[in-house]
Amino acid sequence: MRARVFVTLKPSVFDPQGTTVAEALHTLGYATVTDVRQGKYFELEIDARTPEEARRVAAEAADKLLANPVIESYRIEIDAGAGAAASAGVAR
Amino acid sequence: MRARVFVTLKPSVFDPQGTTVAEALHTLGYATVTDVRQGKYFELEIDARTPEEARRVAAEAADKLLANPVIESYRIEIDAGAGAAASAGVAR
Numbered sequence: 475m476r477a478r479v480f481v482t483l484k485p486s487v488f489d490p491q492g493t494t495v496a497e498a499l500h501t502l503g504y505a506t507v508t509d510v511r512q513g514k515y516f517e518l519e520i521d522a523r524t525p526e527e528a529r530r531v532a533a534e535a536a537d538k539l540l541a542n543p544v545i546e547s548y549r550i551e552i553d554a555g556a557g558a559a560a561s562a563g564v565a566r
Numbered sequence: 567m568r569a570r571v572f573v574t575l576k577p578s579v580f581d582p583q584g585t586t587v588a589e590a591l592h593t594l595g596y597a598t599v600t601d602v603r604q605g606k607y608f609e610l611e612i613d614a615r616t617p618e619e620a621r622r623v624a625a626e627a628a629d630k631l632l633a634n635p636v637i638e639s640y641r642i643e644i645d646a647g648a649g650a651a652a653s654a655g656v657a658r
Contacts, residue, residue: 506614507612508613514607516602517602519599535599
């Protein structure tokens with residue numbers, strides 16, 4: 475089962491990387507892009523029987539390793555295999 | 567309008583960062599996590615009137631700046647505001 479974990483800086487935290495990307499896009503002529511936030515993206519292949527179990531493992535992994543809870547928040551989506559995208563989103 | 571761009575290494579490209587995360591998870595006791603791929607995640611706030619226009623701008627930004635098309639592929643989702651998640655996925 476595949477879990478997707480999106481880690482982004484909390485809205486109150488300054489994101490210099492995103493700001494740099496936004497400025498580069500403006501330089502390239504994309505003035506309609508008003509804001510960019512950059513984050514990390516993880517695809518975890520988890521050997522779990524249920525989406526709930528996969529979500530639990532992914533949430534623990536995010537808490538302990540993938541995200542820094544002080545400045546980052548994360549969101550998890552579970553892709554229950556074979557096209558059936560049982561998206562079980564969790565934001566924290 | 568918000569565009570989400572996910573950039574990942576192509577499946578044929580070795581992902582040492584993901585491998586390291588997988589090994590760290592095994593060390594922490596999560597043996598059920600069989601594989602990890604790490605990528606980048608961008609949230610672009612785009613001043614566009616239609617989801618199609620936002621998607622076009624996001625795809626050009628990904629082609630020119632956010633992804634390296636030689637080793638990376640990307641996927642775009644458009645979040646057409648106010649909860650109405652008109653997910654218009656494009657994979658390349």
